[in-house]
Amino acid sequence: MRTELNALLSEIRACKLCESQLPLGANPVLRAHPKARLLVVGQAPGTRVHHSGIPWNDSSGIRLRHWLGIERERFYDERSVAIVPMGFCYPGTGSSGDLPPRPECSKTWHPKLLPLLPNIQLTLLIGHYAQAYFLGAERGRTLTDTVRDWQRYLPKYLPMPHPSPRNQLWLRSNPWFEADLVPVLRKRVADVLEGAEA
Template sequence: MEELLHNISQCTICKAHLPLGPRPVATAHINSKIVIIGQAPGTKVHESGIPWDDQSGKKLRQWLNVTDEQFYNTENFAIIPMGFCYPGKAKTGDLPPRPECAPQWHTPLLEKMPNVELIILVGAYAQKYYLKDKAKRTLTETVGEYKTYLPKYFPIPHPSPTNRFWRSKNPWFEELVVPKLRKRTSSILQST
């Protein structure tokens, strides 16, 4: 696993497309129990090199009801974005994750983690990639049907502050789905 993570940290596969240059951000451990597959690092995470080290991460940890210590313990959580480097700015938010990372690195990483009990799919890019034709027409429908994908996958929206309008239009997510996510996360983390 260390060698694989080292190889990822040296990756330059899409260097020509990265406005800030490559700085792959991913964490994993052979004993990881939960994998979080998000989009791609933002500028703050690009600078710090720490995944989910921003407002989105605070909200995600709140949804999971975990401490920073629990979240950054790689034996609890592996963090594997769809794109490992900051992809650049779009008109609203960031550009989509680069398409090279997931096909290149996800399978080798997941194969080295035999104890994974849950994969949390954060946002539409991860959901479409992993759920394929089982993903619903929209992220809202996919998240609403989260039970369909259990016990392996748990689709959630992106916790970004730019997504606050989606959350205000869909209060059922935080009222009904987040408690189920917390319960599932807690039961996995307590099973050691």
């Protein structure tokens, strides 16, 4: 399975499927390993991640790792943590901020990639696009409703807001997330990753 996954990752990283629609060109950013037990599904890379090729290599990543309660080194150990966003390339910005992830990624690559991650114990669904894709009709009416109802989706999924600094208003309006959910999130992540060491 490792050989099959490596071949697929090489194919994904060479993908030019929607390059003509990308302001900075194609540069798919993701990480995966068959042994990974935690899957992080976000939206799409920002400009800093696009240029570095390192997922969550920005202020959003700092906050995300704080929420998860894990160090940078562990977060980037692909044998423990797989990072597969909804869109693999930076989609650009529009009048209201970042554009949605390009739909070609999830349609073309996710059905091939996710079955090659057989040891995933917990999938973090960060933001509306990940929640819509994985939860479908089971998600709440709004992101807030979905995250507030997080216990409904365990043990397989845990929905979360985006850790972007631009999300400060949501976090201030929903203090229960960091007060009540983050401690549970840290415990679940620790338990999952502890199994990776066994």
